[in-house]
Amino acid sequence: MADMIDQRRGKPLRILAIVNIPWDPRLGAARVWIELAEEWIKAGHRVDKFCLTDAFPVPASSRGLSALRLALFPYRAAAYVRRNPGRFDVIDCLIGTLPFSKQSLQFEGLLVARSVGLHRLYDRFDHVSRKRWPDQPKGRLFGGLFYKTRARHLRKSADKGITRCDLLNLPNENELQEIEENIRPHRPAMVQPYGLSDCQREACERAAGTAHARLAKKKICFVGMWSLRKGSRDWPKIIHSIWSQDPDAVFTFLGTMFGEDVVRRELGMERSERIHCIPTYDPFDLPGLLADSAVGLFPSYIEGFGLTVLEQLACGIPTIAYDVPGPRQILRSLRAVLLTPEGDARAMAGRALEILRMSASEYSALSVQCRAIAGGFRWERIATDTAQQYRAALEDLRAKPAPICTA
8 A cells, every 4th residue: 555655646755844933823924834734744745844933942032133033044044954964855945044055055955935925026015005105104213224124135035045946836826927027047936825724624614603693793804914014004994984884894803913902093993892803813713703704804915825815715704805916816716706906995895795785695605605715725735736746846856967066
């Protein structure tokens, strides 16, 4: 039996995951590697990791030190790779965390640079946002210079990481287009979405409330960090537009990472009893937290993918998003129903009201379509496809003649 598995799937891969944040499933970027690693290990591959807390075990005592550690992380990661020559077939690292030549790393396997949100597109949003919302706090002069210098350094590291890897792993087609049009020299690239495990999807389905109960409660949910990028400035307009037509609607914000007082203050709704906020939650609790929500709203301006959209769909919650990379790939089959123009808060509110006014049978039919979308993004299949593409790229790499060294 073991021989049959080996012939069908090939020899198990030895994979090193590198990411410059803690190995914590509550953090979206780390979650991608954590859940992929679980599937790879089930399939017989060996997976090791090197993350921020491996590089710096003692917690940082200030924001400045945290920023400095991000700049130093690639050097710690490179040192780890050099201490472990020959241990890994594949290094799957966040873009910019290993911006060195393979020769200097003494690594002969496949070096993959993975995007969880391409820095160039995020930088573009940051530039546009400062023009759109010029009242953003600028901070102190020295602090501003420090963080600008750090951001410039991280951008350079990311660009180097792209040009020095063997293969790029991107979460959506728009990032591939950006790479092909604006990065020289070209690097081979693959596009792989993210997904949910079968257990996660089943937990979401089990927890889901009935159509009648959801529509009666009129709860609208958002899952994600409270930030400009995720649409924090659009929420007052969204809420007021919905309340003007349906004053009984209630709003729940999950995983904001900021206290309820901050969210209420920025909404200008300090006293409203129709606003609720849960700054952090255990990922295993999310299906229960979403169980009675009728509509999900996701007014994010830039995403790598959008795992929280997928989780809400798995709960059967129609989730409306801006038509931007990431959600666009997830919701393409229900584009006319669940995607609205980027930045159009009133259109998003109008779409939410349409769903709240549905009959229970109409809502149930839409919920079934939402679950079907989520069912198309399975970590097991994605992990298998990714490993197969890594193995093929590794075989091509090893088939190439070794470079000739000259004095």
